[in-house]
Amino acid sequence: MINSGLRISLLDRSRTRAGEAEPAALHGTVARAGQAERLGYDRFWVAEHHAVPGIAGSAPAVLLAAVAGATRTIRIGSAGVMLPHHQPLVVAEQFATLSAFAPGRVDLGLGRSPGFTAPVRRALRQTDRDFAADLRELRGYFDGTSEVGLHPRPDGPVPLYVLATGTGLRIAAELGLPVIVGGPLLGVGGDPAPGLEALAGYRRAFRPSPQQPQPWVAISLDVLVADTAAEAADLLLPEAWAMARSRTTGVFPPLEPVAAMRTATRTARQQQYLEQTMAAAVAGTPAQVEHMLAELFDRTGAAELVAAGSTFDRAALAASDAALAALFDRP
Template identity: 50%
Template sequence: MTLSSDGIRLSVLDRSRTREGEDGSQALRDTVRLAQRVEELGYHRFWVSEHHSVPGVAGSAPTVLAAAVAGATSAIRVGTGGVMLPNHQPMVVAEQFGVLESLFPGRIDMGLGRSVGFTDGIRRALGRDRDDAERFGEQLTELLGWFTGTQTAHPQVHARPAEGLRVPAYVLAIGEGASIAAVAGLPLVVGDLRGRERMLSAIDAYRSAFRPSAWAREPYVVVSGTVAVAGSEEAARRLLIPEAWSLAYSRTRGVFPPLTPAERVEELTMTEKQRGFFESGLRGHVYGTEEQVGEALERVVKESGAQEVLVTTSTYDRAALLDSYRRLARVAGMAGPADAEG
């Protein structure tokens, strides 16, 4: 199976996960380096994320990091997966993307989410409330209006240099958020691959309610999730272990920790509750050999009708992660110069 033969795009979202014994600056620099490598491999776009007050994630300012990624690359599309719009004033978001698009014309994506800070303390620090997520549709309309010059929330105010520019906007959502994307006539990014029925239901609802707009004439679906490829199914599964343990630890300790080597995790004595969360964190992802992953992704694309797959894999071993992306590029028939070691 060759995804490229069906016109399916393959992209990457990196969350700038920290590793045990390393600091945030190392994680951010490695995100930029990974972007350079996946550009060489032929991936369509590279996105970065927004997380606040999470010990294991360094990516807290996605537009700043996107600028660093765009400056270090030359052709790959760069964007956010996503800017959490309820955390920000729409005008400021428009200005930031206007600057990015002005500096890197034709390469910037504006991925937008509706989540707000996940604890009361974070929300207070951001000056936001849990209910702000319910205003996502209103905020999205205002944000797009800053680019078109049609926003009415603040008469005689203009977002410079955003006004007049067209930065492609994507909505990261499921459920109600998918409906908002449909009404706005925007592409939808939906995940994860583990919740297949919920994902497919959201996609069906999105397509049914989609209204053509100046931003997109037809529905466009990006499915996102973890994809790990290695020389054997077991080796690919081991790539999932560090993230699965971090999730299990966060569910039982309330803190999302840096990634730990797989071999260390395998030696841990887990409580019954931790073991349950850990095993759950390993299930439902797409992983295996190149042939196995190719077949699995073919099913995902066939079931969803997606035009693009956004890979969100995190693991401790960066060399193994790059190898996974290299193998995945071969699965998609797009491996470039970085197919060689390096």
């Protein structure tokens, strides 16, 4: 069992599936949140993507309202809202409203990723923004220090989190905010040294804040569990193939069945990207995944796992979620 003091959460991007109407992805997200609550997960996150064919999750605050209505105890949050796409006051009002319906359960994770393509960036009216200044402004609405009042006033705090890259880690340290890190910073399937140095820099530079007196790190990556390592590798294929397609064709497609993945024709470059995506995930039997996660927690000093895995087969994904939850010793 993994230490009971560590948190476990799910990140669901509302992935669409071939042959399925796109709204089904949103209903699947809400259903998965209910299962996560029953399984004892600490938190359930959703994300923001715009005009991506393979993702239906474009409006985190709206989707979280549905999640809030389908759950009672699990914390819910965004991982994240892309702040350059929004005015900070509007984000604060959305999450204050959400908190009114789920008091004490709402977390606001914030990132700064650009739109998926140039036309999307134009549609979002995206311009160069000062992410640190926007974070400060947003925090001012919640803590009551802004000259503009926030209504409704939340009954309790709405904690802020930063989805961090190298620059994001520096900004989070300056503002005294917790971070969620993933991808290359974790060094899974590659060299962990740069990520470890970046995390050490965040901890050294951290300035305590009323929300966060000490540095705090969550790690986010694809995690899938199955009875055998081969079955777990199969579960990874649909997402890995979608990533390979997006990096070679510019189109991020819906998830397809594993059987189609096995017979798909791939270029050498697509095969390379597919293997890279699979190497950066944690997948295997319960014992294998437990060992890999324990090593990651030990190496990064993280306090929470944000498991972001997805696959075409919803029943297989539900079984993976249950197997992952069973690895964490709940008090």
